[in-house]
Amino acid sequence: MKQLLPVLALMALFLGCKEKVHSEQIVNSSSKRETEGPSSVTVTEKQGGFSLSVNGKPFFIHGAGLEFGNIKSLAEHGGNSFRTWRTGNGQQSGKEVLDEAKKNGLMVTMGLEMGSERHGFDYNDTDLVEAQKQRIREEVMSLKDHPALLIWCIGNELNLNYTNPKVWDAVNDIANMIHQIDGNHPTTTTLAGVSQREIDFVKQKCPQIDILSIQMYGDLPSLPRLLQEYQWDGPYMVTEWGATGHWEVPQTEWGAPLEENTTVKADNYLKRYQNGIAVDQEKCLGSYVFLWGNKQERTPTWYGIFLENGNETEAVDVMHYIWNGQWPANRSPKIVSFVLDGKTAQQNVHLKAGQEYASQLSLTEPDGDNLDFHWEILPESQSQGEGGDHEDRPRSVEGLFIQESGTTLKFAAPSQKGAYRLFVYANDGNNHSATANIPFYVGEN
Incomplete structure (x- = not known):
């Protein structure tokens, strides 16, 4: 019996160590799950002002609109977020987009695509509206627990060339549905421009919207004044802004809009950010510059701050300066x-x-x-x-x-x-x- 004691002691020690290792694995696994769970995003009001926080830490959005652009370069230039217009862009699923965002330390305002009246969607058709809501519910359920998710953006510029205010009832119904199934992320919807009529509709018909989003270009510096004039007292973001719009510039005798060169554009980006976004420290939660990438819209160079070959233009230099307080080491011509x-x-x-x-x-x-x-x-x-x-x-x-x-x-x-x-x-x-x-x-x- 005395000879067995050392053996039993060693076995007990081995089993104890094994149990300890197993316990540590459970703790580590649990911690990993906690860090990979949904981020808690909140909008807080204090003395008439508003702030956004992620997991208890202040988060001012230094963002860009990005669908097919370079996510890694956005992070390298100092951005902290990007927005999409839909959960899947045809090349990546919503989860793949969020995974890449997380890999690069970025948060995503995720677009939830809604039918627009100008494309033939009828908001008097209750079956169509309900089917859209259920499709969006499935999208929200599949992505709501991703740690890179920041905000849900319901539709895009649904007020553009529309006549039926029932669209705002549908937006509010979706926002309410999101709040019921996802307590971690606020909701927003975007307006093309801003007017008293649209502000009144959102206030009256969309109480479930947590943040108002505005999309403006040449007239962006007037936004803080207009929101005050139209009595919007809540938080807001600017979800598109950038080059002077093709509808805002002079035209030739034959109707061709005059595009500004990249240096004029860059100067305007800086002025518009300083006077239309940074100037409001109380209610503005940040912005998404348009577009971190390239697209054909009137010309192949009008709105993208990258060229088709992936080269950066001077507007990228400006965004780097805005987000970092200093210019990049090498600058554009x-x-x-x-x-x-x-x-x-x-x-x-x-x-x-x-x-x-x-x-x-x-x-x-x-x-x-x-x-x-x-x-x-x-x-x-x-x-x-x-x-x-x-x-x-x-x-x-x-x-x-x-x-x-x-x-x-x-x-x-x-x-x-x-x-x-x-x-x-x-x-x-x-x-x-x-x-x-x-x-x-x-x-x-």
Whole structure:
């Protein structure tokens, strides 16, 4: 018996250690589950002001609208969140989007797509409205516990070209449903612009909406004043803002909107953020700049702050400055002037078919990088959607360039009568570019 005691003691010690290890595994596993559970997102009111918090920590949104853009680069530039327009974008599922956000330390305002009246959705059709609600319920149930989820965004610009106020009843019904099944995340809906009528509708018909979201472009600096004038006393976000809208700029004699070059755009991004977002420290919870990526909307360069090849434009420099308080180490080229046949875009450039013309670009390079240039002529876009709807990119007109010499181009005007644009791109070799375009009209000889 005495000989067995050491053996029994060793066995007890072994079993005790094994039990301890097993207990620690349970604790560690439990802790892991806790950290991977849903984030608790709250909106708090204090002395008439509002703040957003995530798991008890203040969270001011430094965000971007992002559907197919570079999530990693958003984090690297100092952003902390992005928004989507739907749970699945056709390339990634909602979970995959949230997983990538979490991997990069970002939070997501997740879009819940709703039918819009301008696309034929009838909010008088109760069966259709209920089916939409149930589809959204399934989306919410599948994603509500993801730790990267920040806010639910119900629909997008449902007030654009609409007549039926029942849409707001549907929005409120969905927000109420979300609150019943998800106590961790607030709800919002977005307005295209802001008016007394829409503010009144949201206040009266959508009490379940926790945060109002506004989408404005050239007129963004007036937003704090307008919200005060229209008596919106709750919290809000700016979920789209950026370049001057194509509906806000001057047009040529033939109706082509004049796009600002990337340097003018960047200057306006900074002014609009400072005067339309940062100025309101009481009720504004943050913003999502549009667009962290690239898209065709009137032109391939109008709203995306990246080019089609993935290069950053000067607006990305500005967002880096806004989010970090300092400029990036390497910056984009700056455009000074751009003329075609000696004229600017504002001078209604008319060319004759087949005739030879010249264009000159003047610019500066902040870092002294060597630049290369790319030129392109596109027909004026005939695919013109509303509210960000899909547009087809025009095809380049080939075979017109006679001589490309750095910042100067000699070319022959297209042979077919019509409206076109001449684009120039200056690339610094470090994934930064500047771009500008001039609309022109080709008449007969």
